[in-house]
Amino acid sequence: MSWQPDGWLDGVGWLPSPNFGERPAGEPVSLVVIHNISLPPDEFGGDWVEDFFLNRLDPTVNRYFSTIFKLQVSAHFYVRRDGRVVQFVGCDQRAWHAGQSCWCERDNCNDYSVGIELEGSDTQPFTAEQYAALWGVLDALRARYPIAAIAGHCHIAPGRKTDPGPYFDWPALKTRYPDVDLPAEITA
Template sequence: MTIDDHWLAEARRVPSPNANARPDGEISAVVLHGISLPPGEFGGEAIERLFTNTLDPAAHPAFEPIAALRVSAHLLIRRDGEIVQFVPFDRRAWHAGRSRWCDAGRWREGLNDFTIGIELEGTDETPYREAQYRALAGVIRTLYQHYPDIDGDRLTGHAHIAPLRKTDPGGAFDWAYLQRCLTSRG
């Protein structure tokens, strides 16, 4: 995989307005998320519509309370491994919300400022697919190469940085398998 002007060349681009400048330009960690819209359903346009502020609140009962949210992620990895990019990596996507993380012995807040947010289409309870792990591993290896401040110790889940608010990517996400994928080139 390659990155050109902070866009992943292999990703389909769907620009989101829900981004702004990083305050210090720092890109030094990755946060993994899980998402499905409607909850528990996969496929369709709802995630892209949420991240582009075009989600119809009347299209599903679950959409009404979230349609006005202004959120985004840098990437979405769909169930079949397709990668969609919403925000260039040098911009701050609005994915982590209120967040806190112990970074090299000091607590940092506001992780949107320095992280890349990757959403995986899934739920806390539904196993993620092989195609997603392979795509994710390829993305992470590429990010490690392109942004040298990101390394294996700087990869975390939304649940780890906002534990009282979030549970994703959930118990169904296999962190050990992701590590095996990262070390394998197959």
């Protein structure tokens, strides 16, 4: 995988989201945050996540959608169940994925992180195709940016978020990236 200007990754689909901003000057990308998402919750397939990140989610389609359609959020990457990857925000930009967050006593994780959403939920395992795609994206990110740590949304927003959930394979990630800082409970 190679990179285009502004941190757009070749070899993945691009759907530019309007939900992003500039990173603070001189702020390197040093953290990757792993999330899960499914719309409606616990249902896979369809284009609802893409619509959500592009501010075009139809609130009349599903009762749950009517509660979130006005939110303006995005992630840098979205990994579908079949391993297809979609990028919404260039990694040199600040996607709106973390919300109120803190990592190692540093607030505002969006300022210095890349957000990767896995199509999934807290109730089901992720697929082998998703992990293969995730490793490829992480390898590419580590080649371009000084990634020092990888955490779950649950680690940067404890009590508020639970993703990527109990089925995420942290031991595999730890084995693959032994030099990257992980949450304390993963390394214990």
